[in-house]
Amino acid sequence: MNGTLKKALELLGGVVLGKEMQLRLSVACLLARGHLLIEDIPGIGKTTLAKALATVLGLDFKRVQFTNDLLPADVLGVSVFDAAEASFVFHPGPVFTNVLLADEINRGTPRTQSALLEVMEEQQVSLDNSTRLLPRPFFVLATQNALDQAGTYPLPESQLDRFLFRISLGYPDLDSELELLGRSQNAGRPVLPEAVTGADEILDLQERADHVRTSTPLLRYVRDLLEWTRAGGRFVNGLSPRAGQALVRASRAWAFLDGRDYVLPEDVQAVFPSLAVHRLRPAGGTPVDMGAVLDAVPIP
Amino acid sequence: MIHDKRRFSVVLAALAVAFAPHLMRVPAFVAAFVCSAWGYALGMQYRGWAVPPRWLRVILALGCLGLVFAHYGRSFGRDEGVALLSLMLGLKAVESKSVRDMLALLFLAYFVVVTNVLYSQGLLMSAYMVLSVLAVTAALIHLHSARPTLAPDLRGGAVLLAQSLPLALLLFVFFPRLPGALWGVQDDRDEGVTGFSDTLEPGSVSSLSLSGEVAFRVDFFGPAPDRDSLYWRGLVLDTFDGSKWFRNLPFEAAEKIADLPTDRTEYALTVEPHGKEWLFALDLPVIAPRGTVLRSDRTLVSLRLVRSRMRYDLVSAPAAPAVEAAGSRWTALPEDGNPRARELALKWRGEGRGTRGLIAAALDLFREGGFVYSLQPGAMEGDIIDQFLFASRQGYCEHYASAMTFLLRSAGVPARVVVGYQGGEFNPMGQYLIVRQSDAHAWVEVWEDGRWLRVDPTSVVAPQRLSVGAEAVFSPQGQGEAVHEGLRALRRVGRFFQLGWDAANNSWNQWVLGFSHDRQRSLWQRLGLDPSTRAGAGKLAGLLALGLAVVLGTVFWYMLRSRRAHTDPVAVQYARFCRAMERAGLPRRPSEGPVDYAGRIGLERPELGPAAREIADAYVALRYGVRGDMDAFNRLVGEFIGRKM
Incomplete structure (x- = not known):
């Protein structure tokens, strides 16, 4: 195995306990230039996984919590008139990052969902007659809560297709659970490891995987x-x-x-x-x- | 192109094997053309010589056609066809560039192999043809496998041939045969046949004595008669013109006998082709087998000229009734000539001897008159009987038979010359009798007491001729020379192999070549499949249809099966491994990947784990990977299966 990826997986394994398969799938998803949909109950470690992945791979990380009043501009960014400059200045939204965690994506309105999914496919943002490229690599981790259906807008099948994988994390196994419970420092949060690589190497690895x-x-x-x-x-x-x-x-x-x-x-x-x-x-x-x-x- | 060199050489080698028997048969210019064309084709591959331009190839092809017609004239038969085929074999090699061309060459080679049967269907040639087919098939496999070694391709070819054997056997037994020779071309030639002519003159039998060729073979269906009564009658010669005896008797069939005599010998005789109509039978044939006629002089003639080996069942009995020697035919002699012999005969007659007495007198003359049995009596002209009886006193059996008949006829006793064979060699390995051309013989039949009495004057001159055969009489050890003991042993070994070879040939002739239309019919009848009855024909047709359905079904099944997985040699080999594991109780699930499967084998049968893992690695590298080593994979699977068994 590639040394960097091996190291990265090892480090990730130390953060998200007992989920080797899911970690591997996540990394594979990134390598395949895909996006990942995680379907699970809250509190199972979805955010931890996303954060750890971004950190270990040395990538930017941003997070959007989807709610039914979230607008596309909240995700993509907005142009604001700057009086001093006398022109519109674009304020990039959280989508301008390497790793975007779209939490509870099914809580967002179809309009916002569509805006994000379009960006996922095209890897660029088109607003106000100009097109802005997203940083590369661009990797979206979306989560949705499978059980809590009230007030949600389930993703239509055509849009589910935009996600390469859908995985569930599930409860940790007994040993991992024990270790997790024993973690006292940092208020139960894991200490995030150092980055082992960066965006350029990830792009190179994507190329080689092709x-x-x-x-x-x-x-x-x-x-x-x-x-x-x-x-x-x-x-x-x-x-x-x-x-x-x-x-x-x-x-x-x-x-x-x-x-x-x-x-x-x-x-x-x-x-x-x-x-x-x-x-x-x-x-x-x-x-x-x-x-x-x-x-x-x-x-x- | 680089590995095409090698493949082309292999193809050419197979062609050479297929063509070799024709090399001496085709005209020299054809052989020379084929060899040089092949040489040039090799040069094209190895030296980069140019492919001859299209116009030159057309001219060459037309030129070859013209040469063949110029050489053979306007007839078109076997030799012309083979010559043309050979020329095309050379031409095609010169224009071969692609794999497709090489395929065409190889299929042409199969055809060339088949043409061999137009010349010889013997055991040796058949064995060589099998070898040729193997060579061509191996080349065909090699063309597709492009392996660095030939051995696996040869093995593949052999396996293929072995697999085709059952079908070939089935077709051999059941494919309807045509009456007569399938190769019509064989019928218009009689090459290399030796045997009698229907005249007897000094030298006509002795010339045969030097030939070791087989005249016919005999299987006795009971105890064989004693050697000195094995007189195989061929022809009865009734007329003498002063220099030779010949047959002039009008054709007349012998009357049929109601009951077979009790004292009879039953046997089957397989005669080698001699191109004439007469057949041979032991003294005296009583029935005429199918396709033959028994003449009134109790000789057998075939309705067709004997141009191919022929087997017929015979019954002979010494006591068969004979046709009365009526008229002057059996005492007729030329008006004049040989006065001294006539004088002697009349003198004997004047002494009041009866027929028996005259025979005894003649035999006494031969026994006591200083006569010598010789193969080279020297040339005689004019009154040949007088010269032989009173001057040279040296002769072979034809001289004695001729002289004795002359003497008896001069004395007014009906007599005739019979030519045929005497004796034969019993082959203990095949339990049959071989009669060779060297056993050719002539003797006398004298009418006495209502039957023809056989008298053999040679028996008093050279008694050992009857007990050991002419070959032994005239060969060195027969003359009592001191032969070294080791040499004698060597000769015995040689004899042993000669007899063994003859036995093998005889079986081949009887069972393979002799499986004729008639024998096929009788086999079918024995199986209750007589095509001449309605029920039998129906059953036969049903069986054939069933057989066809089975064969076609099998072929389709294989095609369907192989369409999915078994086209790739790698997959085939891996399937072998999987079958071996299946026998070991650990079958691969259809949806199980090779690496997973090897892992499961390692879990359930740890002792097989490492080997299975190695095989899986080699397999995935070949089938899914970029590089792989087919030979190593073959070896691994072979070892695995070998070790497990």
């Missing part, structure tokens, strides 16, 4: 997976071609994290559940385990 090889048999496997989600009416919609491309990109990042220059079916299987879970809506309403999808499709 060149991980995907052989024809592997692409055939991905195709078979996509095909399986579309056939047989198991889901309202199957995975889209864009989702397929995202799957390949994510698999590459996963393989790169593993230190390989080629993708294995195992890589695809590792990222598939997180990638497909928010994109596939079961036709009958009964949830379908993504592991069952993997089990049903033989590796060619």
Whole structure:
């Protein structure tokens, strides 16, 4: 594995306890130039994860708490008339950062949600006839509370597609819990580690992850997976071609994290559940385990 | 292009193997053209010689066509076809650039291999043809595998051939055969056949004596008769014109016999092609097998000229009835010539001897008159009987038979010359009798007491001729020379191999080449599939349809199966590993990745873990990675399977 990433994952593991898989997925998501949706109850460590990730990777971090009165300008920024200069001056919103934590995104109005999701896709802000590029890398971690549905605007499927992965953190295991409880210093908050890298290296790593090889048999496997989600009416919609491309990109990042220059079916299987879970809506309403999808499709 | 050199050399080597038997058969200019064309093609690959321009290739092709027609004239048959095929083999090599061209060459090579059967269907040639097919198939595999070594491709070819064997056997037994030779071209030639002609003159039998070629082989369906009664009658010669005996008897079939005599010998005779119509049978044939006629002189003739090996079942009995020697035919002699012999015969007759007495007198003359049994009696002209009887006194069996018949006829006793074979060599390895051209013989039949009595004058001159055969009489050790003991042992070993080889050839002839239309029919009948009855034909058709369905079904199944995973050699090899693990009770789930699977193997069967891990690594590197070592992977899987078994 790449030394920087290994170190980063180690450090992150010391902050978010017992969540190696989720940490890996988060880093892979960043490497694949994707955005991450974390669905969980409050107080499980979502903010900690986002902050730690930004800090360890040496990236800027900003946070937006979504509420139903949050306006797009609150996220993107606003032009204010400066009397002294006699011109409009742009005040960048929190979106101008490397890592943006969009907390409880489903509490925001559809209008604000759309504004953010558009920016996530385009990596630029278009306001007042001018286009402003966001810093790179740009990585959004959005959280939503799955249980508390009152007064929320669930993200439409078309917009869920903008998130590469959707993960849940879940409760820590017993040992981690114990260690967590034992942390007394700093009012129970973890001490954030030092940065091990910076934006430039992350960009370079993203570039390298793009060149991980995907052989024809592997692409055939991905195709078979996509095909399986579309056939047989198991889901309202199957995975889209864009989702397929995202799957390949994510698999590459996963393989790169593993230190390989080629993708294995195992890589695809590792990222598939997180990638497909928010994109596939079961036709009958009964949830379908993504592991069952993997089990049903033989590796060619 | 760089590895194409090697592939092309392999293809050319396979072509050479396929073409080699034709090298001596085609005209010299064809052989020279093919060799130089191949040489140039190699030069193209290794020295970068230019591909001949299109117009030159067209001219060459037309020129070859013209040369073949100029050489052979206007007829077009086997030799012309093969010559043309050979020329094209050379031309195609010169214009070969792509893999497609090499494929065309190899398929052409298969065709060239097949043309060998137009010349020889013997055991040796068949073995060579199998070898050629193996070589061409291996080259075909090599063309696709492009492996650095040939051994796996050869092995692959052998496996392929072995797999095709059951189907070939099935087709051999059940594919409908045409009556007669399939290769019509074979029928219009009789090359290299030796045997009798229908005239007997001094030298006609002795010239055969030097040939070790097989005349026919005999399987006895019971105890074989004694060696000295093994007289294989071929032709009865009834007319003498002063210099030679020939057959002049009008064709007349013998009457059929109601009951077979009790004292009979049953056997099957397989005659080598000799291009004539007569067949051979032991004294005296009583029934005519299918396709033959029994003449009134109790000789067998075939309805077709014997141009291919022919097997027929025979029954012979010494006591078969004979046709009365009526008329003057059997005592007729030329008006004049050989006065001294006539005088001697009349003198014997004047002494009041009966037929028996005359025979005894003639035999006594041969026994006591200083006669010598010789292969080179020297040339004789004019009154050849007189010269032989009173001057040279040296001769081979034809001289004795001819002279004795002349004497008896001069004395007014009906007599005739019979030519055929005497004796034969029993092959203990195949339990059959080999009769060679060197066993050719001539003897006399005399009419006495209502039947033709066989008299062999040679028996009194050279008794050992009948007990050991002519070959032994005239070979060095037969003349009692002191032969070194080691040399004799060596000769015995040689003899052993000769007999073994003949036995193998005989089995090949009987079971493979001899599997004719008739034998196929009789096999079907024995299986209850007689195509001439309605039920049998229906059953046969049903069986054939079923067989076809099974074969096609299998092919389709394989095609369907292989469409998914088994086209890639890497996948095939990995599937072998998975099957081995499945037998070990740890099957791979279809959706289980190779690394996960190896991990699970390591958990459940720790002793197999490291090897499985190695195989998985080699596999993913080959199938998903950038670089991989196919040979190492093959070796790993091979070792794994070998160790587990």
